[in-house]
Amino acid sequence: MTRVAAHVLRRYLLRGQLPTGGCLKRWRDCQHTSAIPLSTKRFHGTQASQETTISEPPSTPPTIPFRKQLKDAAKIRKAEGTKKVAKAENQSLKDWELTVGIEIHAQLNTKRKLFSRAVSTINDAPNTRVALFDVAMPGSMPIFQKATLIPAIRAALALNCEIQKKSKFDRKHYFHWDQPSGYQITQYYEPFAKDGYITLYAHDGIAKEDGEEIKIGIKQIQMEQDTAKTISEPGGIHLLDFNRVGLPLIEIITLPQIHHPSTAAALVRKVQQILDAVDACVLGMESGGLRADVNVSVKRRDVEDGGHEYSGVKNLGQRTEIKNLSSFKSVEDAIIAERDRQIELLESGGVVEGETRGWTINATETKRLRGKEGEVDYRYMPDPDIAPVYIEQDLIDHLQQTLGALPDEEIKLLSTDFGLTVKDAMSLISLNNGGRYEYFRNVVDELLPLSNQDLPTTGRLVGNWVLHEMGGLTHVLADEENPLRMTSDGDCIIKHQDLASLIHLYTTDKITGKSAKRVLQLLFVNALEGKEKSTHEVIEEQGLWFMPLSEEEYEELARSVLDMEVVKQILAGKEGKVKFLLGQMMRSDRDGRVDPRRAEGVLRGVIEGLRE
Known part of the structure; x- marks a missing residue:
């Protein structure tokens, strides 16, 4: 049997070609195939061989695709009235x-x-x-x-x-x-x-x-x-x-x-x-x-x-x-x-x-x-070729000390100290390979010195924006795996300083909730387009600073949405109808100037003034 040199096999295994001499040539001639690169080598069943064409006997039934078999089985179960158990x-x-x-x-x-x-x-x-x-x-x-x-x-x-x-x-x-x-x-x-x-x-x-x-x-x-x-x-x-x-x-x-x-x-x-x-x-x-x-x-x-x-x-x-x-x-x-x-x-x-x-x-x-x-x-x-592996205690101690917080510890910390629900805490630590959690902590650290709120209140507020409001942005690029460009270190397409500033302006009534959501969307879109604009710049450019309505403007707006049939129901004790009229007032607010709490107070006053 002709011996094949190691360097020849190496070239073959690393995408090269086999020569046509020696026993490999004889084997190839018997198989009536030519040598092909390893990256496209094919195996049929459990027996390795070169790619060949085999004619099926005429009596062989046609192969039914597996997906079709599943659908047919599902139809049979449905016809038999079989119900899937939850x-x-x-x-x-x-x-x-x-x-x-x-x-x-x-x-x-x-x-x-x-x-x-x-x-x-x-x-x-x-x-x-x-x-x-x-x-x-x-x-x-x-x-x-x-x-x-x-x-x-x-x-x-x-x-x-x-x-x-x-x-x-x-x-x-x-x-x-x-x-x-x-x-x-x-x-x-x-x-x-x-x-x-x-x-x-x-x-x-x-x-x-x-x-x-x-x-x-x-x-x-x-x-x-x-x-x-x-x-x-x-x-x-x-x-x-x-x-x-x-x-x-x-x-x-x-x-x-x-x-x-x-x-x-x-x-x-x-x-x-x-x-x-x-x-x-x-x-x-x-x-x-x-x-x-x-x-x-x-x-x-x-x-x-x-x-x-x-x-x-x-x-x-x-x-x-x-x-x-x-x-x-x-x-x-x-x-x-x-x-x-x-x-x-x-x-x-x-x-x-x-x-x-x-x-x-x-x-x-x-x-x-x-x-x-x-x-x-x-x-x-x-294995006779591999020596035993010895692990020193110093290495074990070092790795133990640098292990960091495990998921259970982080969930407990987020739910007790930061006021999050267990469900939101689990989402934070699992998203973006832990990057969403790091981003959340960065926003909290930036916002806490600016606000007069305690850590649990700040944590719940930031958690809502980082998980839910920012999560709502991703439908714009639904096909992308990571549209927020979030890294495991907490870097994001929306800088954590900008989000902290946005939340602070919203909680201090400098902008309304409706405007805050619009600013967040604009920060995201600008970043996708390569435009670096801060929260303040976006608000200034769009004219979204909160300009409160006067008392007269609130009353005029409240009277414009009054429906006497609804007013009669409210005066009769159906308090839930107040929310209906308040919703009408909010929908008519195109500039984000209406404060829901102030609007509800004025609306109730106007309705009370209609009592006979």
């Missing part, structure tokens, strides 16, 4: 107990891959960020990148784990096209973090059956490398992008202590918030930086021994694993579907098999992928 009413069953354990894979925020100096990115052109070790080039060796430890330890500390001073890497063997070496490097026997927990509260979205809070144990957190990205196309064709091979991940393994689908989804959401707060994770679930596998089992409530053990927890039903869930909704929906499938199977006399299953968005049931591998199947063994 999620809030589908969290617990009388005769069956659900148990869920979750494995969360999160991509670490690092510049390099886990065992090579290739750039850690998933956004560049396919197969352009690949080192020799990433694609298992013979003779290449792993070089552990120490910097990957920093975000990993920060994540583990935020999840209340014990950092292990010594950890080791193992090889998890399996064969698939997305893993060139035939094994994945992970930490099975001696992970770097163990014995943590996460506390979930009612405001996190847990099931009402779990009460006000619930604590879920974390068995361990381990570092491991990611696999290649597979892009599936119709006809069983799969494209591979090796940029993702070797990206540093942490796998967070919870104990099987979750018993309701919405609590499972709340846990994944909370983990994402925590990882983002400590700057450990690159992207969220919606962007592909975080994925979840869920292990689902059911057993009858009146059966003491379920016969199975998982992660040290006994008396469980046979579990199945649902892989690669990529949204919080998918986590909840997939668990409900798999729970119901297992119950239906057991009630009909069947047996639940240990297997790996898949889930498609908007599906109604999980789908079998393969039989469930066990530890023996993976043939775990210590």
Whole structure:
């Protein structure tokens, strides 16, 4: 067999072409194909081959698109009168107990891959960020990148784990096209973090059956490398992008202590918030930086021994694993579907098999992928090429001290000190990667010395403008992901000094509420057009300073909206009708000169003067 030089394979793997000599030529001639770049290499099914044309037998029925299958199934259910059960009413069953354990894979925020100096990115052109070790080039060796430890330890500390001073890497063997070496490097026997927990509260979205809070144990957190990205196309064709091979991940393994689908989804959401707060994770679930596998089992409530053990927890039903869930909704929906499938199977006399299953968005049931591998199947063994990792206490202490406030602490601070509702507090810390929260604090710090109000009153006022009034501006650029140009540091297209000045002018009656909203809109539009104008400049230019009406003008305006039939109802005791007439007065105010409180007082006086 002709030997292919390493530099030739390197050129091929990095978007080059193979020569036509040696055994590769003979293999190519047998396949009747020509060499193509790796970035467009195709795989059919599970067998790697070059792109070929295969004629289908005449008897093969036409393929029905999956979306059409879903629509047809929905029509059948509707015809049969099947009603979808609301999620809030589908969290617990009388005769069956659900148990869920979750494995969360999160991509670490690092510049390099886990065992090579290739750039850690998933956004560049396919197969352009690949080192020799990433694609298992013979003779290449792993070089552990120490910097990957920093975000990993920060994540583990935020999840209340014990950092292990010594950890080791193992090889998890399996064969698939997305893993060139035939094994994945992970930490099975001696992970770097163990014995943590996460506390979930009612405001996190847990099931009402779990009460006000619930604590879920974390068995361990381990570092491991990611696999290649597979892009599936119709006809069983799969494209591979090796940029993702070797990206540093942490796998967070919870104990099987979750018993309701919405609590499972709340846990994944909370983990994402925590990882983002400590700057450990690159992207969220919606962007592909975080994925979840869920292990689902059911057993009858009146059966003491379920016969199975998982992660040290006994008396469980046979579990199945649902892989690669990529949204919080998918986590909840997939668990409900798999729970119901297992119950239906057991009630009909069947047996639940240990297997790996898949889930498609908007599906109604999980789908079998393969039989469930066990530890023996993976043939775990210590990696002989990677030395143990030692973590000093000084590093742990430093990262603990610089961890900063976690989401639960920030929510408590915002609701107690700043007077916000829990819902608004959660929105602040979750929007714009924490940038909305930083912007809010900047506005409060700017406004507080100008006003005579206390911190809770100022906080509620600023929170309303930052969340709701500024949120209303974004419909102008609804297609943009971040129309306010908000950064994680709190910089915004509307300067926080301008918003603080605007709120101060409004609360001191220098402008009306209607004018204040218009000024905010103009500040936004001017910034989009590259025009830098302060709040005062916009007000001056538009003539929006509050010019109060005289008493005579208020009375004239009040009399102009009077309807004698409505007046009779008001005099008869129907006070609510006053608001109707007041609304008429406000609608006739085109210049923003009417003060609602003053207008209501004058209106009531005019009406009282009509009593006989």
